[in-house]
Amino acid sequence: MSAILIDRRLAIGGLLGFVALSGAAASEAIPAEVAAAIREKVGAAEASEGGITLKVPETAENGAFVPVTVTVHSAMRSEDRCTAIHLFATRNPTPGVASYQLGAGLARAEVSARIRLAEGQVLLAYARMADGSVRRAAARVAVSTGGCLT
Amino acid sequence: MSTPRIRMPASAKAGEPIEIRTLIDHPMETGLRQQGGQTVPRKMIVRFEALADGELLFAADFRNGTSANPYLAFIARFEKTTALTFVWREEDGREYRATQRISVS
Numbered sequence: 075m076s077a078i079l080i081d082r083r084l085a086i087g088g089l090l091g092f093v094a095l096s097g098a099a100a101s102e103a104i105p106a107e108v109a110a111a112i113r114e115k116v117g118a119a120e121a122s123e124g125g126i127t128l129k130v131p132e133t134a135e136n137g138a139f140v141p142v143t144v145t146v147h148s149a150m151r152s153e154d155r156c157t158a159i160h161l162f163a164t165r166n167p168t169p170g171v172a173s174y175q176l177g178a179g180l181a182r183a184e185v186s187a188r189i190r191l192a193e194g195q196v197l198l199a200y201a202r203m204a205d206g207s208v209r210r211a212a213a214r215v216a217v218s219t220g221g222c223l224t
Numbered sequence: 225m226s227t228p229r230i231r232m233p234a235s236a237k238a239g240e241p242i243e244i245r246t247l248i249d250h251p252m253e254t255g256l257r258q259q260g261g262q263t264v265p266r267k268m269i270v271r272f273e274a275l276a277d278g279e280l281l282f283a284a285d286f287r288n289g290t291s292a293n294p295y296l297a298f299i300a301r302f303e304k305t306t307a308l309t310f311v312w313r314e315e316d317g318r319e320y321r322a323t324q325r326i327s328v329s
Contacts, residue, residue: 138291168256171288172285172286172287179276180282180299180300180301185296186298187290188290189290
Protein backbone atom coordinates (compact mmCIF):
# COMPACT_ATOMS: atom_id res chain seq x y z
CA MET A 75 0.00 0.00 0.00
CA SER A 76 2.63 2.50 1.04
CA ALA A 77 4.90 1.52 -1.84
CA ILE A 78 2.09 2.15 -4.32
CA LEU A 79 1.29 5.54 -2.82
CA ILE A 80 4.92 6.61 -2.80
CA ASP A 81 5.51 5.38 -6.35
CA ARG A 82 2.48 7.28 -7.57
CA ARG A 83 3.61 10.43 -5.80
CA LEU A 84 7.08 10.17 -7.29
CA ALA A 85 5.51 9.63 -10.71
CA ILE A 86 3.45 12.81 -10.25
CA GLY A 87 6.57 14.63 -9.11
CA GLY A 88 8.38 13.37 -12.20
CA LEU A 89 5.63 14.64 -14.49
CA LEU A 90 5.26 18.06 -12.94
CA GLY A 91 8.93 18.56 -12.26
CA PHE A 92 10.75 19.10 -8.97
CA VAL A 93 11.43 22.26 -7.06
CA ALA A 94 15.08 22.43 -6.12
CA LEU A 95 16.09 23.30 -2.54
CA SER A 96 19.32 25.13 -1.93
CA GLY A 97 21.44 24.45 1.15
CA ALA A 98 23.32 21.60 2.76
CA ALA A 99 20.97 18.75 3.82
CA ALA A 100 18.46 19.98 1.28
CA SER A 101 20.30 19.98 -2.01
CA GLU A 102 17.58 17.41 -2.69
CA ALA A 103 14.56 17.97 -4.96
CA ILE A 104 11.13 18.40 -3.33
CA PRO A 105 8.36 16.29 -4.92
CA ALA A 106 5.63 18.47 -6.48
CA GLU A 107 2.97 17.19 -4.02
CA VAL A 108 5.14 18.25 -1.07
CA ALA A 109 5.82 21.62 -2.70
CA ALA A 110 2.05 22.12 -3.07
CA ALA A 111 1.46 21.30 0.62
CA ILE A 112 4.18 23.79 1.56
CA ARG A 113 2.65 26.52 -0.63
CA GLU A 114 -0.77 25.92 0.94
CA LYS A 115 0.49 26.34 4.53
CA VAL A 116 3.45 28.69 4.19
CA GLY A 117 2.47 30.73 1.15
CA ALA A 118 4.59 31.79 -1.78
CA ALA A 119 7.09 33.96 0.17
CA GLU A 120 10.72 33.14 -0.60
CA ALA A 121 12.27 31.26 2.34
CA SER A 122 15.75 32.11 3.54
CA GLU A 123 18.16 29.62 5.09
CA GLY A 124 19.57 30.41 8.54
CA GLY A 125 18.11 31.64 11.81
CA ILE A 126 16.37 28.30 12.32
CA THR A 127 17.62 24.95 13.61
CA LEU A 128 15.94 21.59 12.98
CA LYS A 129 17.18 18.94 15.39
CA VAL A 130 16.43 15.28 14.57
CA PRO A 131 18.43 12.08 15.10
CA GLU A 132 20.66 11.09 12.16
CA THR A 133 19.17 7.59 12.44
CA ALA A 134 15.75 6.94 13.94
CA GLU A 135 15.33 3.35 15.19
CA ASN A 136 11.54 3.58 15.17
CA GLY A 137 9.91 5.72 12.51
CA ALA A 138 6.68 5.82 14.53
CA PHE A 139 8.27 8.06 17.19
CA VAL A 140 10.98 10.35 15.89
CA PRO A 141 11.89 13.17 18.30
CA VAL A 142 12.19 16.56 16.63
CA THR A 143 12.98 20.04 17.97
CA VAL A 144 12.70 23.22 15.92
CA THR A 145 14.40 26.32 17.31
CA VAL A 146 13.96 29.68 15.61
CA HIS A 147 16.44 32.34 16.63
CA SER A 148 14.02 34.97 17.83
CA ALA A 149 13.68 37.06 20.99
CA MET A 150 9.89 36.65 20.60
CA ARG A 151 9.43 40.43 20.77
CA SER A 152 7.69 42.67 18.20
CA GLU A 153 8.89 42.33 14.55
CA ASP A 154 11.42 39.61 15.37
CA ARG A 155 8.68 37.34 16.77
CA CYS A 156 8.15 33.92 15.20
CA THR A 157 4.41 33.36 14.71
CA ALA A 158 4.25 29.87 13.16
CA ILE A 159 6.34 26.78 12.48
CA HIS A 160 5.37 24.17 9.88
CA LEU A 161 6.84 20.67 9.46
CA PHE A 162 6.75 18.60 6.26
CA ALA A 163 7.97 15.09 5.42
CA THR A 164 9.19 14.68 1.83
CA ARG A 165 8.66 10.89 1.53
CA ASN A 166 5.65 10.05 3.74
CA PRO A 167 2.33 8.92 2.17
CA THR A 168 1.07 12.42 3.07
CA PRO A 169 3.54 15.29 3.47
CA GLY A 170 1.90 17.23 6.34
CA VAL A 171 3.32 16.62 9.82
CA ALA A 172 2.03 19.56 11.88
CA SER A 173 1.75 23.34 12.08
CA TYR A 174 2.45 25.19 15.32
CA GLN A 175 1.07 28.60 16.17
CA LEU A 176 3.22 30.61 18.57
CA GLY A 177 1.53 33.17 20.81
CA ALA A 178 3.07 36.31 22.27
CA GLY A 179 3.32 34.65 25.70
CA LEU A 180 6.08 32.29 24.62
CA ALA A 181 9.61 32.95 25.90
CA ARG A 182 11.34 31.17 23.02
CA ALA A 183 10.45 30.08 19.51
CA GLU A 184 11.15 26.44 20.24
CA VAL A 185 8.87 23.43 19.78
CA SER A 186 9.59 19.78 20.50
CA ALA A 187 7.36 17.00 19.19
CA ARG A 188 7.41 13.39 18.04
CA ILE A 189 6.66 12.56 14.44
CA ARG A 190 6.13 9.63 12.07
CA LEU A 191 8.46 8.88 9.18
CA ALA A 192 7.56 6.08 6.75
CA GLU A 193 11.17 5.74 5.53
CA GLY A 194 14.47 7.58 5.49
CA GLN A 195 13.97 11.05 4.03
CA VAL A 196 14.51 14.79 4.24
CA LEU A 197 12.42 16.66 6.82
CA LEU A 198 11.61 20.34 6.24
CA ALA A 199 10.82 23.05 8.80
CA TYR A 200 9.48 26.50 7.87
CA ALA A 201 9.16 29.43 10.28
CA ARG A 202 7.01 32.49 9.64
CA MET A 203 8.11 35.70 11.34
CA ALA A 204 5.89 38.64 12.39
CA ASP A 205 7.42 40.81 9.62
CA GLY A 206 6.19 38.29 7.02
CA SER A 207 9.57 36.74 6.26
CA VAL A 208 9.98 32.95 6.10
CA ARG A 209 12.93 30.85 7.23
CA ARG A 210 13.62 27.25 6.31
CA ALA A 211 15.74 24.37 7.58
CA ALA A 212 16.13 20.82 6.27
CA ALA A 213 17.53 17.66 7.82
CA ARG A 214 18.05 14.14 6.53
CA VAL A 215 16.89 11.28 8.76
CA ALA A 216 17.63 7.58 8.24
CA VAL A 217 14.84 5.31 9.52
CA SER A 218 15.45 1.69 10.65
CA THR A 219 11.77 0.67 10.97
CA GLY A 220 9.19 2.72 9.06
CA GLY A 221 6.51 4.33 11.19
CA CYS A 222 3.45 5.31 9.19
CA LEU A 223 1.63 2.12 8.34
CA THR A 224 2.81 -0.29 11.00
CA MET B 225 -7.68 6.20 27.41
CA SER B 226 -6.94 9.69 26.17
CA THR B 227 -5.68 10.89 29.54
CA PRO B 228 -3.87 14.23 29.16
CA ARG B 229 -0.64 14.77 31.08
CA ILE B 230 0.97 18.16 31.73
CA ARG B 231 4.46 18.65 33.17
CA MET B 232 5.32 22.16 34.27
CA PRO B 233 6.49 23.88 37.45
CA ALA B 234 3.82 25.01 39.93
CA SER B 235 5.58 28.33 40.48
CA ALA B 236 7.98 30.66 38.68
CA LYS B 237 9.54 34.10 38.79
CA ALA B 238 7.98 36.78 36.61
CA GLY B 239 9.33 36.55 33.03
CA GLU B 240 11.32 33.38 33.70
CA PRO B 241 11.30 30.90 30.77
CA ILE B 242 9.21 27.86 31.75
CA GLU B 243 9.07 24.63 29.79
CA ILE B 244 5.58 23.13 29.43
CA ARG B 245 5.43 19.49 28.33
CA THR B 246 2.13 17.93 27.25
CA LEU B 247 1.15 14.41 26.27
CA ILE B 248 -2.14 12.65 25.59
CA ASP B 249 -2.77 8.94 25.10
CA HIS B 250 -4.32 8.66 21.65
CA PRO B 251 -3.83 6.30 18.66
CA MET B 252 -3.81 9.11 16.03
CA GLU B 253 -5.15 6.68 13.42
CA THR B 254 -4.62 8.10 9.94
CA GLY B 255 -7.13 5.82 8.19
CA LEU B 256 -4.26 4.51 6.03
CA ARG B 257 -3.23 1.62 8.26
CA GLN B 258 -4.25 -1.96 7.45
CA GLN B 259 -4.83 -4.65 10.05
CA GLY B 260 -5.90 -8.19 9.12
CA GLY B 261 -6.89 -7.02 5.62
CA GLN B 262 -9.10 -4.25 7.01
CA THR B 263 -8.44 -0.53 7.05
CA VAL B 264 -8.34 0.80 10.62
CA PRO B 265 -10.84 3.71 10.75
CA ARG B 266 -9.43 7.22 10.97
CA LYS B 267 -9.42 8.74 14.47
CA MET B 268 -7.23 11.82 14.80
CA ILE B 269 -6.70 14.69 17.17
CA VAL B 270 -6.34 17.56 14.72
CA ARG B 271 -5.95 20.51 17.07
CA PHE B 272 -4.21 21.30 20.35
CA GLU B 273 -4.53 24.64 22.16
CA ALA B 274 -2.84 26.00 25.26
CA LEU B 275 -4.65 29.03 26.68
CA ALA B 276 -3.22 31.36 29.35
CA ASP B 277 -6.05 33.18 31.15
CA GLY B 278 -8.14 32.53 28.02
CA GLU B 279 -5.56 33.95 25.57
CA LEU B 280 -3.93 31.69 22.99
CA LEU B 281 -0.42 30.81 24.13
CA PHE B 282 0.41 27.98 21.73
CA ALA B 283 -1.54 25.83 19.27
CA ALA B 284 -0.84 22.88 17.00
CA ASP B 285 -2.62 21.54 13.93
CA PHE B 286 -1.74 17.87 13.70
CA ARG B 287 -1.61 16.05 10.38
CA ASN B 288 -0.85 12.41 9.56
CA GLY B 289 2.86 12.75 10.31
CA THR B 290 2.32 13.40 14.02
CA SER B 291 2.99 10.33 16.22
CA ALA B 292 0.46 8.45 18.33
CA ASN B 293 0.23 9.83 21.89
CA PRO B 294 1.15 13.30 20.62
CA TYR B 295 3.82 14.99 22.72
CA LEU B 296 4.55 18.70 22.62
CA ALA B 297 6.97 20.86 24.54
CA PHE B 298 7.18 24.65 24.37
CA ILE B 299 8.64 27.45 26.48
CA ALA B 300 6.48 30.22 27.92
CA ARG B 301 6.92 33.17 30.28
CA PHE B 302 4.38 34.58 32.72
CA GLU B 303 4.29 38.01 34.32
CA LYS B 304 1.58 37.07 36.83
CA THR B 305 -0.15 34.05 38.33
CA THR B 306 -1.92 32.41 35.41
CA ALA B 307 -4.61 29.78 34.85
CA LEU B 308 -3.75 27.51 31.93
CA THR B 309 -6.21 25.43 29.91
CA PHE B 310 -5.13 22.70 27.50
CA VAL B 311 -7.54 21.38 24.88
CA TRP B 312 -7.10 18.49 22.44
CA ARG B 313 -9.80 18.28 19.74
CA GLU B 314 -10.59 15.27 17.57
CA GLU B 315 -11.67 15.68 13.96
CA ASP B 316 -15.31 14.90 14.89
CA GLY B 317 -15.26 17.65 17.56
CA ARG B 318 -14.72 15.52 20.67
CA GLU B 319 -12.52 17.34 23.19
CA TYR B 320 -10.16 16.41 26.01
CA ARG B 321 -9.16 19.05 28.55
CA ALA B 322 -6.66 19.67 31.31
CA THR B 323 -6.06 22.69 33.53
CA GLN B 324 -3.03 23.88 35.47
CA ARG B 325 -2.15 26.94 37.51
CA ILE B 326 1.23 28.62 37.80
CA SER B 327 1.97 30.94 40.74
CA VAL B 328 4.19 33.82 39.69
CA SER B 329 6.16 35.88 42.21
